Amino acid sequence: MNWGKGIIIAMLLFMGFIAFLISMMLQNGDGLEEQAYYEKGNRYDEKLDKLNNAAVPGKGVQISWDAGRNMVRLVFSEENKPDSGRLNVLRPSNVKNDFMLKLIPSLDTQFVSWEGKQRGLWKFQCDWTRKGKAYLHEQELLVP
Numbered sequence: 001m002n003w004g005k006g007i008i009i010a011m012l013l014f015m016g017f018i019a020f021l022i023s024m025m026l027q028n029g030d031g032l033e034e035q036a037y038y039e040k041g042n043r044y045d046e047k048l049d050k051l052n053n054a055a056v057p058g059k060g061v062q063i064s065w066d067a068g069r070n071m072v073r074l075v076f077s078e079e080n081k082p083d084s085g086r087l088n089v090l091r092p093s094n095v096k097n098d099f100m101l102k103l104i105p106s107l108d109t110q111f112v113s114w115e116g117k118q119r120g121l122w123k124f125q126c127d128w129t130r131k132g133k134a135y136l137h138e139q140e141l142l143v144p
Contacts, residue, residue, distance in 0.1 A: 050136035061137045063124050072112040081106050085128025119143050
């Protein structure tokens with residue numbers, strides 16, 4: 001084999017490698033595009049409205065750890081007890097540990113049992129309605 005054939009083979013291998021990389025790039029996409037950005041924008045506005053409703057003093061919920069009962073406690077104000085709603089409990093380090101609970105209507109203090117659940121950082125998203133008005137409270141809590 002002479003130098004000419006070696007250079008041609010090396011160039012063909014290099015071009016094949018570049019073509020392979022381009023095909024991999026086109027298959028994976030860049031991940032920067034949102035598929036339904038308009039709908040997500042509208043939902044984000046609704047979420048901001050709910051967060052603002054819950055940020056009014058006396059309208060939100062207090063989420064805390066009750067060491068005596070080994071439970072998480074949710075305390076709603078007297079005039080803002082939920083008519084309906086849910087509590088999403090999210091584990092930032094492992095999505096498989098996430099769970100959702102329905103809120104008990106017209107109860108101002110509610111508890112979440114922590115039996116069999118991991119300790120550490122959790123994110124709580126409390127989403128409820130009261131007299132047709134929607135509320136959302138988000139809070140991170142370190143469960144000891």
